Amino acid sequence: MGIFDESLDQNEANFTVLSPVSFLRRAAQIYPQKIALVHGDRTLTWREVWHRSVAVACALKARGIQRGDTVAILSANIPEMFEAHFAVPMCGGVLNAINIRLDPTTIAFSLDHGEAKMFVVDKEFGELAAAALKQVPADALQVISIDDLQLADGSLVSSDTWDTLIAEGQGEADQIGMPYDALAFLPVDEWDAIALSYTSGTTGNPKGVVSHHRGAYLNAVSNALTWNMGDHPVYLWTLPMFHCNGWCFPWTLAVNAGTSICLRQVRPKAVFEAISKHHVTHFCGAPVVLNTLLSASGNLKQLIQHEVRVMTAGAAPPPAILAGMQSLGVEVTHVYGLTETYGPVTLCAWQGELWDHLGIDEQARLKSRQGVGGPMLEGLMVADPETMIPVPQDGETLGEVMMRGNNVMKGYLKNPAATAESFAGGWFHSGDLAVWHADGYIQIKDRSKDIIISGGENISSIEIEDLLYRHPAVLEAAVVAKTDAKWGETPCAFVTLRPDETLSEAEIRDYCREHLAKFKVPKYVAFVKLPTTSTGKVQKFVLREMAQAL
Numbered sequence: 001m002g003i004f005d006e007s008l009d010q011n012e013a014n015f016t017v018l019s020p021v022s023f024l025r026r027a028a029q030i031y032p033q034k035i036a037l038v039h040g041d042r043t044l045t046w047r048e049v050w051h052r053s054v055a056v057a058c059a060l061k062a063r064g065i066q067r068g069d070t071v072a073i074l075s076a077n078i079p080e081m082f083e084a085h086f087a088v089p090m091c092g093g094v095l096n097a098i099n100i101r102l103d104p105t106t107i108a109f110s111l112d113h114g115e116a117k118m119f120v121v122d123k124e125f126g127e128l129a130a131a132a133l134k135q136v137p138a139d140a141l142q143v144i145s146i147d148d149l150q151l152a153d154g155s156l157v158s159s160d161t162w163d164t165l166i167a168e169g170q171g172e173a174d175q176i177g178m179p180y181d182a183l184a185f186l187p188v189d190e191w192d193a194i195a196l197s198y199t200s201g202t203t204g205n206p207k208g209v210v211s212h213h214r215g216a217y218l219n220a221v222s223n224a225l226t227w228n229m230g231d232h233p234v235y236l237w238t239l240p241m242f243h244c245n246g247w248c249f250p251w252t253l254a255v256n257a258g259t260s261i262c263l264r265q266v267r268p269k270a271v272f273e274a275i276s277k278h279h280v281t282h283f284c285g286a287p288v289v290l291n292t293l294l295s296a297s298g299n300l301k302q303l304i305q306h307e308v309r310v311m312t313a314g315a316a317p318p319p320a321i322l323a324g325m326q327s328l329g330v331e332v333t334h335v336y337g338l339t340e341t342y343g344p345v346t347l348c349a350w351q352g353e354l355w356d357h358l359g360i361d362e363q364a365r366l367k368s369r370q371g372v373g374g375p376m377l378e379g380l381m382v383a384d385p386e387t388m389i390p391v392p393q394d395g396e397t398l399g400e401v402m403m404r405g406n407n408v409m410k411g412y413l414k415n416p417a418a419t420a421e422s423f424a425g426g427w428f429h430s431g432d433l434a435v436w437h438a439d440g441y442i443q444i445k446d447r448s449k450d451i452i453i454s455g456g457e458n459i460s461s462i463e464i465e466d467l468l469y470r471h472p473a474v475l476e477a478a479v480v481a482k483t484d485a486k487w488g489e490t491p492c493a494f495v496t497l498r499p500d501e502t503l504s505e506a507e508i509r510d511y512c513r514e515h516l517a518k519f520k521v522p523k524y525v526a527f528v529k530l531p532t533t534s535t536g537k538v539q540k541f542v543l544r545e546m547a548q549a550l
Helices: 021-030 046-062 079-090 104-113 123-133 162-174 213-226 249-255 268-278 287-294 319-327 360-367 416-422 461-469 505-515 540-549
Strands: 035-039 042-045 070-074 094-097 116-122 142-146 193-198 208-212 234-236 259-261 282-284 308-312 330-338 343-347 379-383 399-404 428-436 442-447 452-454 457-459 474-484 488-497 524-527
Touching: 021 046, 021 079, 021 213, 021 249, 035 046, 035 079, 042 046, 046 079, 046 162, 070 079, 070 104, 070 123, 079 094, 079 116, 079 249, 104 116, 104 123, 116 123, 123 142, 142 162, 193 213, 208 213, 213 249, 213 343, 234 268, 249 259, 259 268, 268 287, 287 308, 287 319, 287 474, 319 330, 319 360, 319 461, 379 428, 416 428, 442 461, 452 474, 452 488, 457 461, 461 474, 461 488, 461 505, 474 540, 488 505, 488 540, 505 524, 524 540
Parallel strands: 035 259, 070 094, 070 116, 094 193, 116 142, 234 259, 234 282, 282 308, 308 330, 488 524
Antiparallel strands: 035 042, 193 208, 330 343, 379 399, 399 428, 428 442, 452 457, 474 488
């Protein structure tokens, strides 16, 4: 023991576990009257959100929800879904936000595998939940409905509602005055699980990603720093909160006491009108969402009359989409991450003194890269997954993207083999193949299973997709490998055209020949509506099957 260890122990005065629960307490204490949530004609202040969340947490405890118990929720982006991100961890529970686009069997799997003790259901999805509940033991969990008065239809799966929970915990919540106890409702350990999120499970049962309070706290702050959000941003919920806990943004919006504009469905008219009406400053969306907005009418696009920022992630956004958003006056921040990393952990940090003078197409090309590590990510590299040796920063050599740090998951629930495999060599293996540029920025070229090897040459499906997206008649595009007797594999392109546009297979191939090496030109082209997962990602495994049948 050294001199700096003698009588210098941790205590309640100098050490507090990190949890995003503390952000809600601070927002309510400092900005009690500021609007936290807007849902139709309904508004809630930060004090009200705190008080309602405390009441629910107290009710959950009284109903037997203890440390480490799972509380599942099936809900759109409405105030109760936002409150659940605080109320559940405040009682020690683990929030499992379930994808509203899943089928009943997959939802039932999540409830069973996650050992949910309670299931909270937005009445819009009452029938879906009822079908799932038929596949789990009737007495296995408590069922709570959210009776959203802003929604005219829907069905309640239970007479027990979110408002019932608030009423049950109201008395205890009323006893908690101001200033609030700084240690109230914090977890025993910051390594405690805060959320359970299931992957899409395209090749088998979904894997349950377990995240902890420390990681959620740090990634929430990282979001605010990455995006330079400042105080009191107005955030539009186009990104589902069920998707990796809304990339931690429910907690971020408490960090900077922002205002959340709730949105049940992401439609161009609703998005543009909300941006105009509420003076929205920030929103998130996958490239497919941005592409949908770019396809809107000119009248809707003209509703953007102030500075707006969008954060995009998912599949690498084609430069054409980035350039299109910029032409609307919407500043794009490109980030990258996975459910296993709490959402975004890298960003294409903008180098203004180097890039501001460049043309919009070149800026979009640079911005389409996944970039560098975010403020809270300790390690990022592109390396050989077998040797763990970093690849040269030459912009050409492929390797796997790997991360390490506090914003990496605890692991996969009840799956030690998959957990060990993902953490091999002391780094989290993303499964994404990328190159490392001389300036230190990474650029994903493909998922490891999506690379096309034709005649010994590696072909990036993303490179071809980026080109196809630049064609004015193309709305969406995806490229996969098709087995070929001579070359082993050849690129096969699936294309969705914009309304009232026509193109032939030959015209697509001619267009590609003008911009690509000959061996990269798709040998097959099919015009289809792209199949997508419940989170909007293109189902390339379906396209591979379709390709083999062509």
